[in-house]
Amino acid sequence: MKRVKVSNNVIRRLPRYLRKLDELQAAGINRVSSFELGQQLGLTPSQIRQDFSCFGEFGQQGYGYNVMALREQIASILGMNRGFKAILVGVGNIGHALMDNFSFADCGVDLVAAFDIKDSLVGSKFKGVPIYHEDEMQDFLSRNDISLAVLAVPQEVAVSVTNILAENGIEAIWNFTNMELTEPDSPILVENVHFSDSLLALSYFISERADEGHARTN
Amino acid sequence: MKRVKVSNNVIRRLPRYLRKLDELQAAGINRVSSFELGQQLGLTPSQIRQDFSCFGEFGQQGYGYNVMALREQIASILGMNRGFKAILVGVGNIGHALMDNFSFADCGVDLVAAFDIKDSLVGSKFKGVPIYHEDEMQDFLSRNDISLAVLAVPQEVAVSVTNILAENGIEAIWNFTNMELTEPDSPILVENVHFSDSLLALSYFISERADEGHARTN
DNA sequence: TAGATTGTTAATCGATTAACAATC
DNA sequence: TAGATTGTTAATCGATTAACAATC
Numbered sequence: 212m213k214r215v216k217v218s219n220n221v222i223r224r225l226p227r228y229l230r231k232l233d234e235l236q237a238a239g240i241n242r243v244s245s246f247e248l249g250q251q252l253g254l255t256p257s258q259i260r261q262d263f264s265c266f267g268e269f270g271q272q273g274y275g276y277n278v279m280a281l282r283e284q285i286a287s288i289l290g291m292n293r294g295f296k297a298i299l300v301g302v303g304n305i306g307h308a309l310m311d312n313f314s315f316a317d318c319g320v321d322l323v324a325a326f327d328i329k330d331s332l333v334g335s336k337f338k339g340v341p342i343y344h345e346d347e348m349q350d351f352l353s354r355n356d357i358s359l360a361v362l363a364v365p366q367e368v369a370v371s372v373t374n375i376l377a378e379n380g381i382e383a384i385w386n387f388t389n390m391e392l393t394e395p396d397s398p399i400l401v402e403n404v405h406f407s408d409s410l411l412a413l414s415y416f417i418s419e420r421a422d423e424g425h426a427r428t429n
Numbered sequence: 430m431k432r433v434k435v436s437n438n439v440i441r442r443l444p445r446y447l448r449k450l451d452e453l454q455a456a457g458i459n460r461v462s463s464f465e466l467g468q469q470l471g472l473t474p475s476q477i478r479q480d481f482s483c484f485g486e487f488g489q490q491g492y493g494y495n496v497m498a499l500r501e502q503i504a505s506i507l508g509m510n511r512g513f514k515a516i517l518v519g520v521g522n523i524g525h526a527l528m529d530n531f532s533f534a535d536c537g538v539d540l541v542a543a544f545d546i547k548d549s550l551v552g553s554k555f556k557g558v559p560i561y562h563e564d565e566m567q568d569f570l571s572r573n574d575i576s577l578a579v580l581a582v583p584q585e586v587a588v589s590v591t592n593i594l595a596e597n598g599i600e601a602i603w604n605f606t607n608m609e610l611t612e613p614d615s616p617i618l619v620e621n622v623h624f625s626d627s628l629l630a631l632s633y634f635i636s637e638r639a640d641e642g643h644a645r646t647n
Numbered sequence: 648t649a650g651a652t653t654g655t656t657a658a659t660c661g662a663t664t665a666a667c668a669a670t671c
Numbered sequence: 672t673a674g675a676t677t678g679t680t681a682a683t684c685g686a687t688t689a690a691c692a693a694t695c
Contacts, residue, residue: 220663221662222634225630226629226630229629230609231609244676244677245676245677246676255664255665257663257666258663260677261662261679264678268677270676270677270678271670271671271676271677272669272670272675272676272678273670273674273676274671274675274677276677288636289630289636290635290636293632303526303530304529305530307522307526308523308526312521312522313624315628318628318632320632358635382635382638383631383634383635385628385631389448391452402627402628404624404627405444406527406531407448407531407535408441409603409620410533410536410620411447411507411509411536412440412441412443412507413601414507414508414511414513414537414538414577415506415507415508416601417508417511417513417601418507418508421511462652462653473687474652475690476686476688478653478654478655479654481654482653482654489652489695490694490695491650492652493651
């Protein structure tokens with residue numbers, strides 16, 4: 212697989228391609244052109260072909276793309292079949308909701324354990340995932356090859372937990388706390404899920420439309 | 430306030446400015462330059478000044494920006510003081526986690542009601558927010574000026590609920606289902622929170638680094 | 648006043664779009 | 672073969688960065 216420097220915009224579109232291809236596959240469609248894909252995703256055919264060409268040649272002239280084959284290529288590019296292992300730190304509401312509703316497996320990620328400090332949780336299993344005490348985390352990490360930590364602890368302890376994770380070889384943090392964890396020198400990858408950023412952007416768009424609508428009636 | 434067409438990139442940075450300014454304010458800092466702000470956010474001073482200039486002149490030559498004043502300007506741009514009202518549809522794990530952990534008020538949004546079909550929930554209140562039966566939603570919407578719906582229902586009913594919301598004057602949907610709701614012709618604003626897209630992007634970056642690291646050792 | 652820093656204009660850089668030869 | 676559609680190169684467009692006069 213080619214591994215040239217790919218822009219962030221392209222990478223952020225890959226999961227959207229994947230979802231759409233899954234949808235097409237589920238609908239029994241096994242062939243798609245960049246034109247059709249573009250229409251359904253609101254992108255130009257050019258852009259889609261450019262995006263794919265960052266990683267190789269997946270199509271066929273005069274035909275387009277095989278849905279299943281393209282889906283597998285993109286899954287592979289995203290690292291979905293590398294068997295990355297993850298732990299969940301913090302089994303509060305958000306952590307619990309993730310365990311219950313979110314399919315890590317569908318992303319090719321193996322959630323192997325969860326950690327919390329609450330006695331009522333420690334020792335139990337949820338959907339097959341054991342919940343251990345956070346004191347055991349360091350030991351667990353040293354004995355297992357964990358790439359990823361899902362951080363869903365209270366804000367107050369977010370930074371200290373992050374330090375423990377970083378010291379114990381975690382490569383990436385999927386951050387559900389509202390804390391900015393990215394330290395300039397740290398080699399750890401952080402992907403933030405800032406609910407408020409998302410809601411505020413939406414609030415902006417509602418405001419914008421309200422103002423436009425008002426202007427139009429004047 | 431100026432309302433020129435502002436690029437999506439700029440809008441997505443506004444909530445980050447807001448968070449950083451809140452942080453500075455909490456730390457008792459009341460003055461900041463574009464240079465300092467840039468350092469802390471990993472942006473260039475130029476970009477920050479360009480971003481702000483889309484909306485007006487908030488700084489002062491030789492001084493920089495007053496943290497509190499700038500914070501209020503950005504809050505206002507984001508529509509945080511417009512008193513937008515929201516309802517939550519679906520009080521499962523995710524919906525419950527949002528009610529419990531997420532501060533709508535901090536985003537200037539007033540969560541006035543939640544809806545579900547579960548008898549054990551209907552009629553109760555959670556953190557002051559009443560939970561009604563989904564059958565009452567249409568009636569509720571007709572009698573209240575609700576801008577925003579937080580969609581946290583099971584995937585199977587996402588589209589049908591969206592239609593009801595659209596027919597009853599909802600302007601925007603904050604979408605926590607993994608369904609693609611954006612219909613080409615629909616005037617409703619949709620902001621998707623796709624957990625899987627976020628995790629898959631992270632998975633890509635871990636893979637990329639692993640490959641690079643491997644290449645480096647060769 | 649001298650120093651600092653803005654807002655804005657111009658230059659650069661990167662991403663998207665268009666065009667088209669290659670080819671299934 | 673003729674039609675369709677790719678992968679890629681060139682053109683365009685937009686976003687970021689640099690520079691600097693204005694001014695606090």
